[in-house]
Amino acid sequence: MCDARRRRSPRPCPGPGRGNGEKREERTGRAVHRERRGPRRPRETSGSRSVWVFGDTIFRLPGSSTPRMISNSFAWTRDLDARDGIDFVFPATPGGAPESFLPDSDSERAYAEAHAGDHCSVEPCGARFALWPAALVADPSRARMLVFYGKISAGVGLFNFTSAGDSIAVWKDFDTPPDRGPAAAPMMFTRVNELYGNAAVVEGDDLYVYGCGAGKPYTRPCRVARVPLGDALDRSRWVYYAGGGWSSSPSDAVPVLDADDVLSVAYDAYLSSYLAVYAPPLTNHVMMRTSKRPEGPWSDATTAFAAKAPSELWVYDAHAHPEYERDGGRVEYVTYSRTTGGGAGEIRLVRVELCGS
Numbered sequence: 001m002c003d004a005r006r007r008r009s010p011r012p013c014p015g016p017g018r019g020n021g022e023k024r025e026e027r028t029g030r031a032v033h034r035e036r037r038g039p040r041r042p043r044e045t046s047g048s049r050s051v052w053v054f055g056d057t058i059f060r061l062p063g064s065s066t067p068r069m070i071s072n073s074f075a076w077t078r079d080l081d082a083r084d085g086i087d088f089v090f091p092a093t094p095g096g097a098p099e100s101f102l103p104d105s106d107s108e109r110a111y112a113e114a115h116a117g118d119h120c121s122v123e124p125c126g127a128r129f130a131l132w133p134a135a136l137v138a139d140p141s142r143a144r145m146l147v148f149y150g151k152i153s154a155g156v157g158l159f160n161f162t163s164a165g166d167s168i169a170v171w172k173d174f175d176t177p178p179d180r181g182p183a184a185a186p187m188m189f190t191r192v193n194e195l196y197g198n199a200a201v202v203e204g205d206d207l208y209v210y211g212c213g214a215g216k217p218y219t220r221p222c223r224v225a226r227v228p229l230g231d232a233l234d235r236s237r238w239v240y241y242a243g244g245g246w247s248s249s250p251s252d253a254v255p256v257l258d259a260d261d262v263l264s265v266a267y268d269a270y271l272s273s274y275l276a277v278y279a280p281p282l283t284n285h286v287m288m289r290t291s292k293r294p295e296g297p298w299s300d301a302t303t304a305f306a307a308k309a310p311s312e313l314w315v316y317d318a319h320a321h322p323e324y325e326r327d328g329g330r331v332e333y334v335t336y337s338r339t340t341g342g343g344a345g346e347i348r349l350v351r352v353e354l355c356g357s
Contacts, residue, residue, distance in 0.1 A: 073098040131152075148166065165188070166188060167180070209227070
C-alpha cells in the first residue's frame with residue numbers, strides 16, 4: 001500500500017439489510033445479456049443520458065434458440081432516478097442483435113472470419129479478438145468522452161484469454177461509434193502490470209486513471225496514473241504514482257489499494273472523500289474504501305452489503321453510479337452482476353445509505 005497511515009473506513013448505515021445484505025434491489029439488465037465485463041460508470045457529455053457499456057454479450061436473435069455473442073454492447077437511459085429501478089434503451093441492429101459499442105478494425109474482422117466455426121480456414125477455430133470497454137470519462141469542455149478499453153486475445157473455453165493491451169477511443173457524437181484512431185495505431189499500454197483504464201476520476205484539470213492487475217493469488221492491486229485531461233492521448237504527459245511522489249516511468253508505479261479489475265472511483269461530497277466500490281475476487285460481498293486523494297492513502301475495506309448469491313462462481317463487476325446518488329452522496333446506488341443459471345445472468349441495483357463518522 002502507498003502509506004502506512006490508514007483512513008477510517010466508510011460505514012453503511014446500520015439496520016435490517018444495511019451492510020449485511022441488499023437493502024433494496026432491482027433487476028436492471030435483461031437476462032439474455034450475460035456480461036463478462038459488466039456495466040461501467042459513464043455519463044454522456046451533455047449530461048442528459050447515462051450510458052452503460054458491456055463486454056462479452058450473449059444474445060439470441062428473434063425466433064432463434066441459438067446463442068450468439070459479440071464482444072461489446074451498450075445501453076442508455078434518460079431515467080436518472082434509480083429509486084424505482086432504471087429503464088434502458090438497448091440499441092439493436094435491424095436484425096435484432098445488440099449493437100456493438102466499439103467498432104472492430106478491418107484486420108480484426110478478417111481475423112474473426114478466418115477463425116469462425118468448427119471448420120475454420122485458420123486454426124485454432126473459435127479464436128477472436130475482443131474489445132472490452134472500461135472507464136468512460138466525460139470531457140465536456142472538448143465536447144468528447146474518453147473511452148478506455150482493453151483488447152483481448154480470446155481462445156476457446158471459459159477464461160481462456162490474454163490482454164493485447166489497453167487504449168483510449170474518443171466519442172464525440174452519440175449517433176456514431178467511438179473513434180479508435182488509425183487502424184495501424186498501437187495500443188497505448190501493452191506491458192503486463194502497466195495497463196490502465198479500469199477506473200478513472202477527474203480532479204480539476206487532471207485525470208487520474210487506475211490500473212488493476214493480478215497480484216498475490218486472488219488479489220487485484222491497483223496503481224494510479226495522472227495526466228492533464230486535455231492531453232490524455234499523449235503518453236509522454238502521463239506520470240505514475242510511485243509512493244512518495246510521481247514518476248514519468250510506469251515501472252515505478254506502486255499499488256495504492258487492493259480492489260478488483262472492475263471498480264468505480266468517484267468523489268462523494270457527503271463523505272468529503274473519494275469512494276471506491278468493488279467486489280473482491282471469489283466473494284459475494286461488495287466492498288468500499290475512501291481516500292482524501294485519488295492516490296491515497298486509502299482506508300481499509302468495509303462491507304457495503306452481502307450480494308445475492310449467484311447460481312455459480314461469485315458475483316462480479318460491482319461499482320457505484322454517482323449520477324444516481326442522492327442527498328449529496330449520502331445515498332449511493334451500486335450495481336453488480338451475477339449468474340442465474342442456464343447461461344443467463346442479471347445486473348442488480350442496490351441502494352446503499354452511508355453514515356458519517
